[in-house]
Amino acid sequence: MQSLGCDVAALNTVDFSNHTGYGQWTGTRSTPEHILDLWSGLKQSFLDDFDMMLSGYVPGAEALRAVGRIAEELKSRAEGRFFWVLDPVMGDNGNLYVGGDVVPVYRGLVGKADLCLPNQFEAELLSEVKITDMLSLGKAIEVLHSRYGVPHIVITSLSLPDETDPDTPGNKKTLSVVGSSMTSTKQPRAFKISFPAIDCYFSGTGDMFAALMVVRMREAVCDASTSTEPGLDTRRSWLSEDGVDALELPLARAAERVLGSMHEVLAKTAEGLERRLEEMVRGVKTGGVNGNGNGNGNGNGEGEGGVGKKQMQVLKSKAAELKLVRHLDSLRRPKVVFRARRL
Secondary structure (H helix, E strand, O other): OHHHOOOOOOOOOEEEOOOHHHOOOOEEEOOHHHHHHHHHHHHHOOOOOOOEEEEOOOOOHHHHHHHHHHHHHHHHHHOOOOEEEEOOOOEEOOEEOOOOOHHHHHHHHHHHOOEEOOEHHHHHHHHOOOOOOHHHHHHHHHHHHHOOOOOEEEEEEEOOOOOEOOOOHHHOEEEEEEEEEOOOOOOOOEEEEEEEOOOOOOOOHHHHHHHHHHHHHHHHHHHHHOOOOOOHHHOHHHOOOOOOOHHHOHHHHHHHHHHHHHHHHHHHHHHOHHHHHHHHHHHHHOOOOOOOOOOOOOOOOOOOOOOOHHHHHHHHHHHOOOOOHHHHHHHHOOOOOOOOEEO
């Protein structure tokens, strides 16, 4: 966000040595009192004049309630001019990352957000609709709009039975995001963007997507306000008039640019991944730092090429770290090649 021109104040909900994709980490989780104390410090120094907020991983129910209190306070004083982007990080692929008591708290907060960014599993948890095909996906979106009143939704990491896109070169495997901005009667205006899947596991892609959406959504709304939708930036939740087609929504324009950036960065990260991994494996074998962070050794169990399983997980995670700083041009000036389609 800072590389794209945003002034950012970060309130950390965890203080970890590294992301949890490594399978090992040190550090602490922020208590609700700590989060609110930091917020109090910002207020007393007049550093609380925010117009957008992005919330992500919050490991406990009480800490999540504290984050929700901050968002509600900012929204209450801004008279519709504050925009909350909620990434309800709970889990993926059927597995929870957080305690079960966090789920109902998110259900209580999601209706207060302006834009919600769940993955497929999280959308199922929030809507209580099992997403198995495009029909059930549409039902989940309808529930999030009608029951909770969420103005804007983008569901990420969608993997449905029809995910082979005929427009993808070579008929390769694709993934999709589906977004929607509701009408004044809480009806969906849904679109889908498909893109080629990269055969690699990356950590932090959800965080990257959310951060870029904050910037690109605001940018798209400002662009529309000076052209096709005068005054959109002053409307509550930046909701377009009912006559605006799904493909012309600022949400769709923003998602197209975000996916352009992400695909470029992920592709460039994947390019040198095998070489980086081979170099790190050689380093471990010849006396470099191992996956336990304490010198030589094979870690836990037998792995690949004489390297322990635990070490190999750590080395693969390190090799797949997103190369953001090296590819700022992809963040700032992406090529928009994946276009939204109306659902």
